[in-house]
Amino acid sequence: MKKLLILGAGTAGTMVANKLSHVLDLDEWKITLVDEHEIHYYQPGFLFIPFGIYGQNDVIKPKRDFIPAGVELIVSKIEMIEPENNRVRIAKDNRYLSYDYLIIATGTHPRPDETPGLDDGQWRKTIHDFYTHEGAVALAKHLRNWPGGRLVLNIMEMPFKCPVAPLEFIFLADWFFHEQGIRDRVDLTLVTPLPGAFTKPRAAKLLGNILEEKNIKVVPEFMVERVEPDEKKLVSFEEEAVEYDLLVTVPVNMGAEVIAESGLGDELNHVPVNKHNFLSDKFDNIFALGDAANLPTSKAGSVAHFAVEIFIENFLRHIDGLDMPHKFDGHANCYIESGFGKGILIDFNYDVEPLPGKFPLPGIGPFSLLQESEMNHWGKMMFRWIYWNVLLKGKEMPITAQMSMAGKWQ
Numbered sequence: 001m002k003k004l005l006i007l008g009a010g011t012a013g014t015m016v017a018n019k020l021s022h023v024l025d026l027d028e029w030k031i032t033l034v035d036e037h038e039i040h041y042y043q044p045g046f047l048f049i050p051f052g053i054y055g056q057n058d059v060i061k062p063k064r065d066f067i068p069a070g071v072e073l074i075v076s077k078i079e080m081i082e083p084e085n086n087r088v089r090i091a092k093d094n095r096y097l098s099y100d101y102l103i104i105a106t107g108t109h110p111r112p113d114e115t116p117g118l119d120d121g122q123w124r125k126t127i128h129d130f131y132t133h134e135g136a137v138a139l140a141k142h143l144r145n146w147p148g149g150r151l152v153l154n155i156m157e158m159p160f161k162c163p164v165a166p167l168e169f170i171f172l173a174d175w176f177f178h179e180q181g182i183r184d185r186v187d188l189t190l191v192t193p194l195p196g197a198f199t200k201p202r203a204a205k206l207l208g209n210i211l212e213e214k215n216i217k218v219v220p221e222f223m224v225e226r227v228e229p230d231e232k233k234l235v236s237f238e239e240e241a242v243e244y245d246l247l248v249t250v251p252v253n254m255g256a257e258v259i260a261e262s263g264l265g266d267e268l269n270h271v272p273v274n275k276h277n278f279l280s281d282k283f284d285n286i287f288a289l290g291d292a293a294n295l296p297t298s299k300a301g302s303v304a305h306f307a308v309e310i311f312i313e314n315f316l317r318h319i320d321g322l323d324m325p326h327k328f329d330g331h332a333n334c335y336i337e338s339g340f341g342k343g344i345l346i347d348f349n350y351d352v353e354p355l356p357g358k359f360p361l362p363g364i365g366p367f368s369l370l371q372e373s374e375m376n377h378w379g380k381m382m383f384r385w386i387y388w389n390v391l392l393k394g395k396e397m398p399i400t401a402q403m404s405m406a407g408k409w410q
């Protein structure tokens with residue numbers, strides 16, 4: 001039997017296990033998934049918890065519900081990858097798992113401990129996050145009785161997963177405080193290391209205008225050196241300060257510790273890979289998929305989905321000693337909730353920035369690219385069902401893995 005080992009049963013690991021279980025001959029291949037948690041989180045849903053739109057149970061399901069027949073799931077911490085010996089050590093019974101091929105899908109995770117002062121005494125008191133389930137639930141409780149004041153949403157460092165989520169958070173905060181009747185008592189500010197609202201110029205302009213219309217201030221190019229939790233201040237490397245009453249932070253995001261400990265990561269523990277086929281720069285039998293890979297595109301579930309599709313086509317050739325002609329183009333597709341029942345959709349890749357147009361049917365839509373619409377909001381809300389019932393199970397979606405220019409206006 002040939003052995004395929006997948007590390008991480010999150011979005012990418014679960015999708016790839018499902019797809020491969022259909023195309024590999026399971027009499028010849030043993031597929032094993034390892035993850036330390038029994039629960040699968042629908043992370044895009046964390047955004048809605050602080051505002052009471054989703055409850056804490058709306059975003060969780062058992063991982064086992066999504067593991068296909070014939071694939072083994074081992075629930076254990078992964079402790080060490082030994083690429084020279086083609087094996088992985090896990091915490092459970094101190095076992096070694098050997099492999100012929102390894103897929104690393106251990107994701108990227110918020111690391112508040114990376115910024116001095118952030119997770120000291122005020123963590124989950126006047127400093128909150130929504131990038132974890134516990135964080136989103138704690139923030140929901142806090143917001144229920146928050147009387148108003150200066151709410152600062154800050155992004156610590158690039159890259160972080162779902163680069164539009166902080167914007168969505170602050171748009172929804174604007175809506176939420178209107179609903180609560182206290183918007184006039186709330187000062188909303190986005191503090192970002194970027195020069196504007198987003199990385200790509202056209203989207204940055206549109207999103208910047210929406211922030212302005214909603215009276216949300218932006219402090220650009222602000223690199224946080226430390227937080228002074230007692231003074232309630234963010235302090236930059238230039239010793240400039242932004243004061244807050246409530247800080248909602250997107251901490252530094254880093255890949256799994258085990259990647260660093262195994263000597264497989266860059267400075268943020270993401271795995272350097274070929275950006276078109278996900279093969280490790282160092283080892284011919286190791287791939288990285290999803291947020292774990294250091295791809296120069298957004299870290300997002302949609303990217304993981306498109307990447308997995310391209311990966312499968314190449315992998316089936318690679319194991320037969322053939323070349324990998326299918327090239328991933330960095331395709332990302334993100335719904336941006338903009339508040340008051342509206343949303344924006346952006347579709348882009350390594351070379352093409354988000355452009356206006358219609359998606360997925362050229363000229364028809366029903367979704368509008370780079371434009372606010374109610375339909376885009378419903379696209380975002382429908383996505384949770386699609387995630388659990390179609391995407392994770394590795395079923396086909398009517399969207400091409402490569403970005404299409406059809407329906408886009410230059």
Ligand SMILES: Cc1cc2nc3c(=O)[nH]c(=O)nc-3n(C[C@H](O)[C@H](O)[C@H](O)COP(=O)(O)OP(=O)(O)OC[C@H]3O[C@@H](n4cnc5c(N)ncnc54)[C@H](O)[C@@H]3O)c2cc1C
Pocket residue numbers: 007008009010011012013034035036037042043044045046047076077078079105106107108130131132161162165256257258289290291292299300301302303304333334335
């Ligand atoms: C608030 C928020 C909003 C988002 N919104 C969107 C959105 O609207 N659209 C979108 O496309 N994406 C969105 N995302 C991003 C999306 O959720 C991620 O990009 C996606 O889940 C990445 O999948 P992954 O498989 O790479 O990593 P994950 O799904 O995070 O899975 C990694 C897995 O590895 C396991 N693991 C890690 N280290 C170890 C170890 N040492 N031992 C054992 N197991 C380990 C973890 O337990 C986890 O199950 C959002 C994310 C957040 C946080």
